[in-house]
Every structure is written in C-alpha cells, then in structure tokens.
Amino acid sequence: MMRLNIEQTPDVHFPRADGSRIPFKVYNSTEIYQLEQQRIFRGPVWSFVGLEAEIPKANDFKSTYIGDTPIVVTRGTDGSLAAWVNRCAHRGARVCRAARGNTKSHVCVYHQWSYDTQGNLRGVPFRNGSKGSGGMPADFDAKEHGLQQLRVGSYHGLVFATFSEAVPTLVDYIGPTMCKMIDRVFHKPIVYLGCTRQYVRSNWKLYTENVRDPYHASLLHPFFSTFNLVRTSTRVENFRDKSGLHSCGMLYHTEDASDGTAYKEAKVTSFKENLKLEDTSILTNTNEFEDKADIQIQSIFPQLVVQQILNSLATRQLLPKGPDNLELIFNFIGYADDTPEMRHQRVKAANMVGPAGLVSMEDGLATELVQFGIAGSTDELSMVDMGRDATETENFSSMTSEVPVRRFWRAYQELMGL
Amino acid sequence: MSNIIEAAAAQITKETSMEDVMLWFDLHRLQELYVSLIDSDRLEEWPELFTEDGVYEIVPRENADNRLPIGIMHCFGQPMMRDRIISLRQANVFEPHSYRHMTSGLEFSPVDRDSVEMQSSYVVVQTLTDGETHLYQAGRYFDRVVRTRDGWRYQLKRAIYDTSRVQTLLVTPV
Numbered sequence: 001m002m003r004l005n006i007e008q009t010p011d012v013h014f015p016r017a018d019g020s021r022i023p024f025k026v027y028n029s030t031e032i033y034q035l036e037q038q039r040i041f042r043g044p045v046w047s048f049v050g051l052e053a054e055i056p057k058a059n060d061f062k063s064t065y066i067g068d069t070p071i072v073v074t075r076g077t078d079g080s081l082a083a084w085v086n087r088c089a090h091r092g093a094r095v096c097r098a099a100r101g102n103t104k105s106h107v108c109v110y111h112q113w114s115y116d117t118q119g120n121l122r123g124v125p126f127r128n129g130s131k132g133s134g135g136m137p138a139d140f141d142a143k144e145h146g147l148q149q150l151r152v153g154s155y156h157g158l159v160f161a162t163f164s165e166a167v168p169t170l171v172d173y174i175g176p177t178m179c180k181m182i183d184r185v186f187h188k189p190i191v192y193l194g195c196t197r198q199y200v201r202s203n204w205k206l207y208t209e210n211v212r213d214p215y216h217a218s219l220l221h222p223f224f225s226t227f228n229l230v231r232t233s234t235r236v237e238n239f240r241d242k243s244g245l246h247s248c249g250m251l252y253h254t255e256d257a258s259d260g261t262a263y264k265e266a267k268v269t270s271f272k273e274n275l276k277l278e279d280t281s282i283l284t285n286t287n288e289f290e291d292k293a294d295i296q297i298q299s300i301f302p303q304l305v306v307q308q309i310l311n312s313l314a315t316r317q318l319l320p321k322g323p324d325n326l327e328l329i330f331n332f333i334g335y336a337d338d339t340p341e342m343r344h345q346r347v348k349a350a351n352m353v354g355p356a357g358l359v360s361m362e363d364g365l366a367t368e369l370v371q372f373g374i375a376g377s378t379d380e381l382s383m384v385d386m387g388r389d390a391t392e393t394e395n396f397s398s399m400t401s402e403v404p405v406r407r408f409w410r411a412y413q414e415l416m417g418l
Numbered sequence: 419m420s421n422i423i424e425a426a427a428a429q430i431t432k433e434t435s436m437e438d439v440m441l442w443f444d445l446h447r448l449q450e451l452y453v454s455l456i457d458s459d460r461l462e463e464w465p466e467l468f469t470e471d472g473v474y475e476i477v478p479r480e481n482a483d484n485r486l487p488i489g490i491m492h493c494f495g496q497p498m499m500r501d502r503i504i505s506l507r508q509a510n511v512f513e514p515h516s517y518r519h520m521t522s523g524l525e526f527s528p529v530d531r532d533s534v535e536m537q538s539s540y541v542v543v544q545t546l547t548d549g550e551t552h553l554y555q556a557g558r559y560f561d562r563v564v565r566t567r568d569g570w571r572y573q574l575k576r577a578i579y580d581t582s583r584v585q586t587l588l589v590t591p592v
Contacts, residue, residue, distance in 0.1 A: 099480070194486030196478055199583040222509040272508050278497035327583065332488040347487050348494065355584035356476065356490035358502075362511045364586045 010035060012418055015381065019409035020402075022382040024374040027203040032416075033323040039416050040302055041067025041320075044167040045245075046153060046160040046174075048304030048317055049073050049083060051331055053157060053192040054100070059117060062100045065319050066161060066303070071150065072096045073159060074117040077104065081154060083161040084119030084147035095147065119147035155179070156186035158304070158315065174300060175241040181248045181298050184289060185308055189336040193346065198328040198355035202367035204302075204320035205412075207328065210363050211299045212247045212404035214238060215386050218263075220366055223358045225263055226272045227283060229294065231256050232399045240404065244411035245301035247404040250293045253285075282348055282358075285310040301411075309359065311342070312349035324371060328364075330354045384409070422537050425527035445526055445536055448563060448570050453519040456591060461506065464591060465499035468572045469564060474499055476577045476592060479557065490588055502591070512589045517554070518543050519592070532565040533573070540577070542592050544585075555581045555592055 010031040015021050026032050041047060047066040050073055054062055061074040063086060070086040072095075088095050088108040095108045095115065105122065107114040114123040121142045129135025150161040153170030160170055167173060174182065200207070210216070217230050224230040233256055239248040260273060277283070285294065288311065296308040305316035317329040330353060334346045352359045374380075387394070387401030395403040412418075429438070448467065455464050468474065477489030493499040519542055526536035537560050544554035557579035564573045577592045 192486070194478075194481035194484070194488030196481075196488065196490050197583045198587070199585050201586065220511065222511065223505060226509055275504065275508055277501045277504075279495065279501055282498070282501075343487070347489075347492050350488050350490075351492055354490050355586075356588040358505055358510070361587040361589060365512055368586060 009417060014409070014413055014418060017410075018388070019406035019413070020384050020388060022384065022409055024377040024380050024382060027206060027371065027374055028323050030323055033320070035416060036320070037067045037069075041069065042163040043415065044162075044164045045302055045415075046162045046167060046170050046300075047302060048158060048300060048315070049161050050159050050317070051157055051190075051192055051315065051333070052081070052154055052159055053190055053333065054331070055081075057102060059102045059104050060100075061096065061098075061103065061106075061117070063096055063098065064317070066150075066163070067320055070094065071161065072106070073152070073161070076117045081152045081159060082118045083150040083152045083159075084115075085150070087148070088113055089121060089145040089147060090124075115147055119149045121146045156182055157190060158182065158186070158306075160304075175243065175246065177239055178241050178246045178248060178298065178300060181239060181250075181296065182300075182306060184291075185296065185306055185313060190313075190333040191336050191338075193332040193334050193343075195332065196330045196354040198330070198364055199321075200326050200328065200364040200367060201324060202326060202364075202371035203323055204318055204326040206367035206370055207318055207326055207363070208299065208302070208408065209405050210367060211297055211305050212249075212408055213402060214249050214251075214399045214404075215402055216366070217251075218399065219268060220362045221359050222272060223352075225260070225268070226275045227277060229283065229359065230399075231260070232262060234399060236397055236399050238396055238398070238401065238404050239298075240407060244407040245415075246299055247408065248296065248298035249404070250291070251295040253292055253294045282351055283310065284345065284348075286342065286345060301408075307353065309352055310349050311345050312353055313346070314350075314353060326367075328355075422525050422527040422535055426525040441526075441528070441534070444570050445534065445563065446524065448572075449521060449524060449538065449559075452572075453521060457517055457519055459516070461503045461590070462500075464503065465496040468496055468499065468575070469566065471495050472499075472572050473574045473576075474572070474591065475575070476579065476588070478582050479578050479580050480582055482576070482578045490584065491591065499591075506589050510589050512587055513546050515544050515546050515590070517590060517592070518545075521559075529562070534563050534570075536561045536563065540592065552585070553581075554585060555579050555588075557581065557592070 012023050012025045049064050050062055055075045058075055058077050061072055063072050071083050072086045073083045086094055086096050090111055090113050093108050093110040096106050105114050112125045116122050127136050153160050155170055214236055218225040218232055230251055234254045235252040237250045298306040303318050307314045313333050315331045319327045321327055334343055384402045384405045387398055387403050395401040452467055474493040475489050476491040481488055519540055521538050521540045524538035526534050528534050537558055539558050542555045543551050545551040557577055560576045561572055562574040563570045
C-alpha cells in the first residue's frame, strides 16, 4: 500500500499567478484537506472559536473545533480565557463531552484523569498504585502531561486560538483595516442571543469564496434584488487587508430609481418584478451606524465571518468537516443596551440569515452544486475573471468584481506552499 | 412545558367526560390538518390554521433550553407567514422536496375554556428529487391554541428541534 507523505506537496497546480484559475481538485482532494489541517488550521493562523459572551462566567466552557481538531474554550476562576485540545493526555479520549457548561474540573471518564480549566493535569487515580503495587513510575511528572494548550486571544470579545507560536499577535494578524471594521460592529457591549447551525455538503473553501464574492449576491439571492436590498447599482466597498486572507464587503443603502430596469434589461430571471411583501417590517432598519451601511460581510480567515444585515448582527464560524462537508454556526448577538423593541427587531431580522435565511439560504445550495458538479473532473479549473481588467479603484467599489476571491486564492497558495 | 404532561397525567386518573372527548378530538383534528396541509404542499392554506396575529417559530432546542430567543424562522402574524410562502414559491432557490410528518405523544392542558396549551413530538423525513429519503428534523411542537368562531386555531406554534444541524437549508415550514 502506498503511504501518504504529508510533507510531500500534492499534485495540484495553479496555472496563473493572479488567482484567477483554481484547480477543482482543491475542493475534493483528501490530500489537500490533510495538508490544510497541517498548514492552515494547525499552522500560522488565528482561528475564531467563539464569543466571550457565550462563556461570561468564571468556569464557563464551550466545546468547538479548530479545523478537525476538537478543542475546549474556558474561562478560568480569575476570568482569563484558555483553550486546549479536547484529547486526554493519557489515552487520547475526549475529555469534555458537553457542548457548553460550567465546571472547575474537566474529568476524562475513561480513567478519571482530571484537569483544571487551563488544561493542567490535577489528578491521576491510583497514581501510587494500590495495595503497594502498580502506579505511575517514579519519573512521572504531572506538569508534563497536561492537555495541549493553545494560544488564545480576544478582540472585542471575539475569541481566537492558534496552535502556532510563530503567528504574530491577534491584532497584527487581523490587521488595522479589518480591526476597524470589527470595531464598527463591536463598538459597545454585546449579548449572545443564540445560535443556529447549518450543515452543507461542500468543501469549506467554497463558502470562504462565497463570502468574498459580491457578484453572486443579487443574482443567487432573488430576495435581495426583488425587494431592492441589494442590486448591482448598490454602492459597495470591498475592503482588503495586507495579507489578502481577510476581506470585508460593505453595502450602502441605495435607492434604485429605475425600479429594477437593469435586471430586466440583463434578463436576470431570478429577478421578480411584481413581488411585494405583505409585512415589510422584516426589512425595517433602525440605523445603528454612522456610515448607514445596510450590510457588512467581513471574513477573517479561516473560521470567522462577521455579519451585519440591517439589524441582524451575527458571527459565523466556518468549520471544515472532511473534504466534502462544512458546518456553519451562526452566533447571533444584540447590544446590551437594546430596547425590548430593538431586541424584537433583531429576532425578526434573523429571518434573513442562517439555514432558513430569506437572503442567504441559497448559499448552502450553490456551494453544494459546485461540489456536485466537479465530481469526475481531473485537471479542470474554476475561472474567476470578473474585474480582471479593471483598476483597483474601480474594483474597490464594484459589485461585479471577483477581486476579493482572486486575492484570497493567492494568499491561500502562499500559506499552503502550492 | 412539563406542566402539560403533569396535567395529562393527573387527568388520566379521572373519569373521561364527553367534553374531554370532544376537546381531544378537536385538537387531534387540528394537528392532523396542520400536518396534511404541509405534507400535501398546500402551503398557501397553512397560515389559515393560525389566528391573524398568531406566532410561528422554528427554534433549535439548545436555544430554547437556554431561554435564548433566536431561531431559524420567526413569523409574527399571518402576513409574515404568507410572505414566507410567497418567497418560497417565487423568490427562494432550493431543490424540490417533499416532507412526511410523523407526530406522536400529543398531550394538552387547558388554560381556560377557550385556550389550551399542547405539545407533541414530530419527525420530518425529507425526500429530494434524487429519490433519497432522509431524516430531516426531529423535535417537539409547543402550541397554544384558542377557540375562535371558525374553530380551534394556533395562537402560538413553536417547533423546537433536536436536530441542531440543519441539512443544507430549510424553506418549507415544519
């Protein structure tokens, strides 16, 4: 049997340096997936793992993942955050079995090894044996057998963790432009309003591309164009960071005086001219931001999307589940000083996003259609050319540009060494 | 919600009156019609089983258990329910599918003469055009139904689902 050598770079070739041609193999190759676990998720990135608001009290914890690796995020007795791999130092069993909870001591059920919230080993039953025999050898040092601890950082209550000692500080990793956009949404204390989860039969990078792709928004999601939330005439800004890994699209409220003429002329079949909502309150937007942006979709690679769609505020955690599946966890938030009416509006606005989201449910489907369509492909390529001739200034404010997608693929190649 | 089961458990030790039988019959009939309308794709009639200001929500159990308000669908009043169906028919893009509901364990507890709280378990299997049927969602309904001139109607229906990962998308009400 051939042995897979993880250090060997898989036979995947990006034929152009500009990120405009993507080999379909990167979406379904097991070799690529394993290499991503090593070079991305266990590599020099900060992965989003949750909100501080999910674990507000001392000894609160939540279970989650970085890539494939199960981890637990905890708040210590002193309020500080920690994260560790959820794998007993003894035999590798899952230690924490609850999704969320509150405890000072995490105990592995297999042999009752116990750890504190930081992941330090605190107890080994029968360490000195029983009836004068057995037990751990004399050279056993509990300090050397804690759970694998990760570096943890928090920015405005967004919690990130990393396996890497080499990656710069969290603020440097996010970068000044992207920090500013996070500051925008997290400008005052937030509260956690609950989560929803969506499981999609497609490679995680198809979703990574999706949130960097302004071109699809008004075409795939007819609710957007039909109810004039987003059309190609919408004023948009596509922000970038230095690394190319992150991106942020801002869409500003723009009246469409033509009543959809551009869509009729372009024969966009998903556009429905005479559709009206009986109850338009779902689209009510109490303006909360000076810049009057209706929509912010910001991606901090690899596991975070920050989202403002009208009054719906949420983070999305993107988790790979093998080469062919992904999970999205939407964590909805409000501000601590929301009025009851505003809180109600946020619940109403939640109708637009998540697995049953009126403006977003199609994203899961579209990425599945790609995963389905590329089955049986060999060396074929995905093409991402929109706006390739345009200037940077033009692309910065264009809905019909795929620049953020190309930029992402260049950064991905660099991280992966492809 | 456990008070519904407590009330049902207390009721079973008592002699059944004709009024009890009629209420039992009416509530079951409402539930059966609710399921039939959805499973036969008569979704335009689905909002009619609610009062004009009725509330319909689909909420993951993990949020309901933690008293967190967010769900995947929140319709406040019949107009929002009709908008959901219009969006499903004309705007949203999804794979054609059908549902089959299985419900069981319906228990109820009268609040007063004209309103009742009830709960039941549901399982929805979904069949896509490739011919595969899969278990799509398991959960429980928590309902408040009220007597109107047109018969019993839902004033509140919450589908609280255990299957926390929604497969691909949800567009059809459960």
